[in-house]
Amino acid sequence: MDSQIMGGTLKQKGYELVENDxxxxxxxxxxxxxxxKTENKERHRIEQLRNKGKKLVLAGCLPEAVNLGKDYPELSQIGTNRVAEIETVVDNTLAGEKTVLLGKSKTPKVLMPKIQNGTIRIMEVQSGCGYFCSFCSTKFAKGGQYPYPAxxxxxxxxxSLVEGVREFWITGQEVAGYNDNGILLPDLINKITGLQGDFFIRIGMLHPASVLPIIDELIEAYKNEKVFKFLHVPQQSGSNSMLKKMNRKNSTDEYKIVIxxxxAAFPEMTVWTDIIVGHPAETEEEFAETVRFIEETRPDFVNISAYGWRPNTPxxxxxxxxxxxxxxxxxxLSRVVKDLMLESNQKWIGWKGTVLVDEYKPxxxxxxGRNYAYxxxxxRGPHLAGEVVEVEIARAEDTHLE
Ligand code: SF4
Structure with missing residues (x-):
């Protein structure tokens, strides 16, 4: 979303955005x-552009989490919390004056100019989070929980609805903890779904421990037909001893209760989770527990990450x-997950209903497109983004339906 804001802000100020660097x-x-792994690729890209003599601004969470000034002392930087000030950094950099704007001076990233990609709008509702997971450096960049005004x-x-947006991704580091002076996530969802118009909202990452205190109200809010029946609950491990080492603050049983x-309320709901494999001090038995946990809980999709070392984290x-x-x-684990994903998708063969067309894959x-369970x-085309079309599912792969 930071890219959309920086692009929108610069466009509004008269800059031309070009596809090709x-x-x-x-x-x-x-x-x-x-x-x-991502940082390694990003550093490679920085080197490539620097060698070409391009004027560069390093933006986002990485400049906040890592001391990039040590390796790239001549380059301008702007942190994720300062994106509203992008024009200053760009103007100065173009004039040959290096500028570094970092730090946690926070501004809600709402009602800012944004460039729009198709009919989907990424709608960040808060920044930061109240947890301290052992492996996380995003927390250093984003800081504590900072909800934007409902x-x-x-x-x-x-x-955005007037501009033709049909799908909103409600995002943040930990959306279940949203609390704007007593307006909690279920209240926010109710306010959004109370708006007139044909649109869907997709609720982003929810820490299981933050879901439990609001679970009944959240399920009620999900009953609105504008909410995709889609739950993304990162669990990170299926072993309670590993969860303690990760400082995750929830148990496997709590995750199971949430699911x-x-x-029970939405049997066809799509459940996503995230698992980190090979976190420091993970034993063979703890890994085996995670495999058994995934086999037992059968999420529809698992985002598996091999643990990657992040500086300054516990x-x-x-x-x-x-x-x-x-x-x-x-x-x-990938083998286990691939089979589960295929089984989950095969249940949809023969289903008839509507999907919202999202994007063209050139x-x-x-x-x-996405159906109500995301x-x-x-x-088969041709279609238009934002169109609603009738479909019958003919085939299923592990990654998608056809
Ligand atoms: S909940 Fe997410 S953002 Fe917060 S510390 Fe843990 S991994 Fe980082």
């Missing part, structure tokens, strides 16, 4: 701090798991 006078790289969020959605209650100081063991554990010449459906 060859044509650009200045390139802004919006950099992510979540994974070491009134402004609803206003931005109302205005059981939601599935996990960085723990005993690291050897990379060949991490690779092997990732392979084992490389494959197909369209992608299942990805590959469509």
């Amino acid at each position: 060859e044509k650009a006078d200045l390139v802004i790289l919006n950099l992510c701090s979540v994974k070491q 009134r402004d969020i609803v206003k931005e959605i109302e205005l 059981k209650k939601f599935k 996990a960085a100081k723990m005993k690291q798991v050897a990379s060949d063991i991490k690779k092997e554990r990732t392979r084992i 490389d494959k010449g197909t369209w992608l 299942k990805p459906v590959v469509l």
Whole structure:
């Protein structure tokens, strides 16, 4: 979303945005701090552009989480909390004056100019989170929980509907903890779904421990037909002893309660979770517990990440798991997950209903839509983004329906 805000702000100020960095006078790289692997790729990209002599601005969470000034002392930087000030950094950099704006001076990222990609709007509702997971460096970049005003969020959605947006992704580091002076996540959802218009909202990452205190109200709010029946609850491990080492603040049983209650209300709901494999001090038995947990709870999709070392985190100081063991554990869990995903999708063969068309895949010449459970459906075209079409599911792969 930071890219959309920086792009929208610059466009409003009269800058021209170009697709290709060859044509650009200045390139802004919006950099992510979540994974070491991503950082390595990003550093490679910085080097490439620097060697070409491009004027560069390093933006996003990475400049907040890592001291980039040590490696790139001549480059401008702007942190994720300062995106509203992008014009200053760009103007100065174009004039040959390095500018660094970092720090936690927070501004709600709502009702700001944004560039729009198709009919989907990423709607960040809060920044930061109240947890201290052992492996997380995003927390350093984003800080504590900072909810944006519910009134402004609803206003931005109302205005976006007029512009033709049909799908909103309600995001944040930990959305279940949203609390704007007593307006909690279920209240926010009710306010949004109370708006007139044909649209869907997708609720983003929810920490299981934050879901439990609001679970009944949240399920009620999900009953609105504008809410995708889609639950993204990162669990990170299926072993209680591992969860303690990760400082995750929830147990496997608590996750199971969340899923059981939601599935009882919405049996066809799509459940996503995230698992970290090979976190420092993860034993063979703890990994085996995670595999059994996934087999038992059967999520529809699992985002598996091999643990990557992040500077200054508690996990960085723990005993690291050897990379060949991490690779092997990732392979084992991926195999299990692939089979589960295929089984989950096969249940939809023969289903008839409507899907909202999201995007065109030019490389494959197909369209992608989503049904009410946020299942990805590959469509024969031609279609228009934002259109609602009738479908019958003919085939299922592990990643999508056709
Ligand atoms: S919940 Fe944990 S992993 Fe997620 S942002 Fe907060 S500290 Fe990081």
